[in-house]
């Protein structure tokens with residue numbers, strides 16, 4: 001047991017997995033960083049770099065790259081899962097095939113699975129045999145890997161149905177540069193983290209079209225309103241959307257040059273096609289698939305999500321982005337808070 005606590009495994013060596021491995025190593029833990037790319041594992045172990053995902057960053061020696069998942073997970077209690085949402089099922093199936101004792105999985109991904117409309121913690125629970133899963137923890141918040149790897153001040157939230165497990169993960173990650181709060185609202189944290197990517201895409205588009213800060217503030221504020229409506233209808237605590245996984249992450253993703261979602265939107269606004277944009281990014285743009293999932297969730301829960309709907313038409317139905325803005329600005333007049341208040345009433349909150 002003692003040996004199990006000393007090492008952690010990070011599954012997925014993209015920008016976020018690598019930056020989080022650095023936080024754990026800074027806290028004195030041995031970190032096994034698994035990648036499905038053997039060349040990348042060699043680079044991590046020989047040169048202590050991960051140039052594709054974190055150029056210019058030297059990785060601590062406590063981070064050891066692993067190409068074998070069973071070696072990486074041997075005698076490990078804490079597994080940090082850092083792959084894009086669309087890879088979660090496949091990777092969890094691989095994990096459950098190699099672990100022999102119960103693990104706590106902390107996922108750090110921000111997405112919803114289209115069609116099943118499942119949150120990532122739900123996918124993990126569906127795929128992992130109960131006897132091999134101690135707890136699922138979610139770590140989310142305003143945190144670009146590029147800045148975390150420079151040890152710039154960052155705050156995130158952790159949540160779980162098992163708050164003792166969330167507190168354990170808080171202790172594992174917290175340090176002077178990386179401040180970790182707890183939050184007991186799993187639905188709100190996962191919905192906030194996933195859906196802010198949709199709004200960042202939309203803000204990127206209006207920036208690309210040449211609209212200014214008024215449009216940006218409008219999308220961020222009304223975007224948060226529709227995220228809060230859907231999340232609250234799904235059972236989240238509305239206060240979560242004014243926290244780190246809500247407005248916090250929305251701010252950073254809509255305003256940072258590091259945001260892949262914002263950058264993708266910006267290229268769309270400048271006239272590139274979705275295919276051209278995704279081909280040029282080289283990293284995951286979660287907001288595209290999440291727009292589809294949120295569009296479906298809005299239908300299922302009968303929640304008004306005008307920005308998501310318009311973005312869905314821009315991404316998947318060939319709607320011109322400028323026309324999309326016209327649609328949003330031409331909607332019939334409404335009260336700013338009424339729909340959320342109605343949802344709160346329905347839930348007797």
Ligand SMILES: NC(=O)C1=CN([C@@H]2O[C@H](COP(=O)(O)OP(=O)(O)OC[C@H]3O[C@@H](n4cnc5c(N)ncnc54)[C@H](OP(=O)(O)O)[C@@H]3O)[C@@H](O)[C@H]2O)C=CC1
Nearest residue numbers: 013014015016017036082083084087109110144145283284
């Ligand atoms: N980057 C950031 O600042 C933050 C990201 N996140 C979230 O973290 C999640 C991961 O994103 P991020 O690290 O940024 O993404 P990146 O695109 O930087 O890296 C993704 C990593 O996952 C690997 N991968 C992709 N598919 C598979 C698969 N099927 N099996 C195994 N490995 C796979 C990629 O490998 P390969 O190199 O072969 O493609 C790559 O190593 C996303 O949900 C994102 O929203 C959350 C907070 C901050």
Ligand SMILES: O=C(CO)COP(=O)(O)O
Nearest residue numbers: 141142143144259260261
């Ligand atoms: O979630 C993030 C920052 O908190 C990362 O956002 P992007 O995926 O848009 O880069």
